[in-house]
Amino acid sequence: MYDRRQFLKAGAALPLLAMFPHRALAAAETDQGITLRAQPGTQQMMPSDLASPTPIWGFDGTVPGPVLRTMAGERLSAVVENGLDQPTSVHWHGIRIDNAMDGVPGLTQEAIAPGGRFVYDFEAPDPGTYWYHSHDRSWEQNARGLHGALIVEEAEPWEGADRDLVLLVDDWRLAEDGSIDDSFGQMMDWSHGGRLGNFVTVNGRSKPRIEVRPNERIRVRLINAANARIMELGLPGTRTWRLALDGMPVPLVEENEPVWLAPAQRTDLLVDILDDETPKTLVLHTNGGPFEIAEFAVTGEPVRASFPEAIGLPRSGPSLPDDLSDAVRAELLMEGGAMGGMAGAMHKGRMMDTRSLVGKGYVWAFNGVADDRGKPLARFAKGQTAVITIRNETGWPHAMHVHGHHFRVLTRNGEPTGDVAMRDTTLTVPDETIEIAFVADNPGKWLLHCHMLEHSASGMMTWFEVA
Structure with missing residues (x-):
């Protein structure tokens, strides 16, 4: 039997030290809709006493890019400007999109040249957790930070959680000075497991501290934005149910074991913050052992005395016929x-x-x-x-x-x-x-x-x- 832990071949992540919580970001809006600019930027990933800010490429110069939100059935318009010195494009991953808006150079559009722009305008038909990322030289551009979360809200508000939390998990190959290792295009990576990093972030930060309240119920949207790392993620100290996979609802099942996410996959979890003394963390399991990659700081008064029965998401998205004989x-x-x-x-x-x-x-x-x-x-x-x-x-x-x-x-x-x-x-x-x-x-x-x-x-x- 193939050992799934052999998927994680990069070795242990560097020590993950507490840094700043992720800031809520909003994309710039114009009369043409949202504007996203692919451009260089910097981000303090490693502790400032150990390394300088990391030069990155990001949408609006941040990693991850702005969290975009729209409603199921509504149109999203985004003007993407290229402030890089190489072509780029944007793929809206998981959206059942108009083909011309899919963002694949050479198949659905021409790449956006340096200094150029492209208007993406499409309907988001299905509620769920999606993401957007570069689809031109994505093996380099995604690894430098050109990605962000795209959340499509239910048309009828779902009231199964107290709040919504997006956690985009990524790994980076960083040098000792905090810069991104420039070893792109190595045949060793390309012919083996892909480019695997040595430093893990959640929402672009190392081990962010996320404030939660006792007996709070949270919809946690996990996104694996890594180039190649298969993530085994756990939430010890909580009670969890699986709500959705890749944006699509699944039958509600309590699932307190770690979840596996291949690169680009997403899962929605219903997470209960138990009012007890156990530490609450987000953990990445690797060959080197489990590593805490985010901390849930339980503070304040309890939200409730006890939890109500968990409810799943309403059915949505495509289906498959029972009879496949004519397939x-x-x-x-x-x-x-x-x-x-x-x-x-x-x-x-x-x-x-x-x-x-x-x-x-x-x-x-x-x-x-x-x-x-x-x-x-x-x-x-x-x-x-x-x-x-x-x-x-x-x-x-x-x-x-x-x-x-x-x-x-x-x-x-x-x-x-x-x-x-x-x-x-x-x-x-x-x-x-x-x-x-x-x-x-x-x-x-x-x-x-x-x-x-x-x-x-x-x-x-x-x-x-x-x-």
Whole structure:
């Protein structure tokens, strides 16, 4: 049995010391809507007596960028300005979005040139926890900080919690002086587990102190914004229920064990702050042991004498028909990487051996093709049900992300999962075969790729078309 703790290969995080709590941020608004500017900035991540502020790239110069909030069914308009010296774009991760607004250079738009701007305008159909991030050179731009949370509120207010708390968790590869390690593009990272960091932040801060009250019930929205780290996150000292995964509601189940989030995944938890003496923290489990990455400081008078019965979220989002006999099927074979047996692959219409591919920065392949946008994996008519069989014949886990749709994982190694969750990202482990299914109801050209961003950049990217 593959040990899931082997996913976390970066080693222990650096000591996580108390710093400042995350400030609530609001994006600038104009008559065209929200304005987000991708630009350099600085942030004091490591303690100031140990290191200088970290130079970052952020939306509005902050990490994370402003928390954007809108209502389900409403339109969001965002003018993205590029203040960097390289092109960029924004992908609105998990939103079943208009294809032209998906933010994928070379497939749905041209990249935003330095000094340029692009207006994203789209309806957010489903309530839930989403995020936005760079989708051009994302293996570097996301690692430098170009991301933020996007929260789509329920049209009818959900009153199951006292308040709402967004916690965006990220890891960083920092040098001793606090600067971001400039070792981008290393084949060691790209051919192994991706770029894994040595320093963890929550909302851009090291071990923030979050004030809570005794017997308070909080909706905690956890977002894994890391390039490649699979997060095992726990909330000791609390009582928790799972509310949603990747923005989509799931049946309410009490879940006090740590939760696993692949890169780009999100989960909503209902968290009770128990009125007792046990410490309340957010913990990241690693091979080096559990590390507290945020502290919940329990202060003030209790919110209530005892908790009412927990309630789940109302049903929303896409569904899947019970009968899949008419589904259109496709297969995706994943090969390559360190300890893989890939002898070569097609690239831009030419068969190349592994050594030649590595010389061009490619170490992975889908169906024998290394990042070739010329031919889609499949074409579906609008409204057809799609079933894609994904075989992981590599030595590494991969976080497979489907743009523009949510899917259900039907089977793992031929066994039904019984999992009813609709998601946009799922983890596959080495030598595993999974089947995913979704209704192809969103017209356009949609990316399907590994969200270990170095894997995607080095070959693990394809697309499908909904006509």
